[in-house]
Amino acid sequence: SLCYLNGEFGALRDMKVSVLDRGFLFGDGIYEVMPVYGRRIFRFDDHMARLARNLGKIRIPNPLSSADWLAASRRVIEAAAAEDQLLYLQVTRGVAPREHTMLPDLTPTVFMMTTPTRAATPEQRHQGVACITARDFRWERGDLKTTSLLGNVLARQMSADHGAVETILFRNGMLTEASSSNVWIASEGALLGSPKSEHVLEGIRYEVLRELCEEEGIAYNLRPLSEAEVRAADEVMLSSTSKEILPVTRIDGELVGHGAMRGKPGPVYARLYEAYQRAKRA
Ligand code: PLP
DSSP states (O other): OEEEETTEEEEGGGOOOOTTBHHHHHOOEEEEEEEEETTEETTHHHHHHHHHHHHHHTTOOOOSOHHHHHHHHHHHHHHSSOSSEEEEEEEEOOBOSSOSSOOTTOOOEEEEEEEEOOOOOHHHHHHOEEEEEEEOOSOSOTTSOBSOOHHHHHHHHHHHHTTOSEEEEEETTEEEEETTBEEEEEETTEEEEOOOOTTSOOOHHHHHHHHHHHHHTOOEEEOOOBHHHHHTOSEEEEEETTTEEEEEEEETTEEOSOGGGTTSOOHHHHHHHHHHHHHHHO
16 A cells, blocks of 8 residues: 655555664654544544654654645545555654764654554454453653554563453553553543553543543543552453554453453443544544
8 A cells, every 4th residue: 555755655565764764773763553534534633742742752853744744644545445544654763874872963764654444343342352461561661652662562462472452561560551552440430540651651542531531421530540450440441543442351361340240341431432433433
């Protein structure tokens, strides 16, 4: 399919980047993944704002204006076959002799591609998914949406090896997030999530879920959540661009929830799922 690289559009298989690109050598870059529904990007402005914040944090100048980002992404989206897509973009610091320091005046490498969306299956939505847990062994800058993803890759593979969809991570006994999603619990009808910190990527769905909770009259609260609270929660959910909102019904082989709802997706999930489906097409 058509992709974008440094101002040009071409077939994915034809586009090439220098072996001296700092993205290749150091993972020195920032990325975004945006959901596209009916060829429209959902929450484009929020993703652009996060991109700008992240580039600023690692001192890469934003190479395109918001209008140029939109124009380039439109062309990539229009050329793809699927109506619903995941739009991926990354900005690396650029091509330079290999040296750790940030040489001045580098030209960032800009890449964008799209893939068909892989929506949750009806089975995943109706039965929920399995997760495992691990100590959060990643670095102390989980707030950065960087292409340096080895910690996340290793964490995700642990769950894949167990036939689970995600690895929920705890740091000093407190929930941070999962390898490529944020984690939420429902307790007494309220939605609870980890506070924003340098250990958690601030997913765009933080704000989406806050708004949907407000609409639905569900209390929304960010506070430190212990491992014990997560394991004892009424409901556990994941959120991300690709997962939207997904119910977790097994953690380390134990069923989530209580009574008749044990091991089943719960009512808070059901309401937020429906609200999300409405919002994404609005
Ligand atoms: N946490 C991590 C580590 C992620 O990679 C992601 C990306 O999907 C998220 C959380 C969720 O963020 P978003 O809702 O912006 O997709």
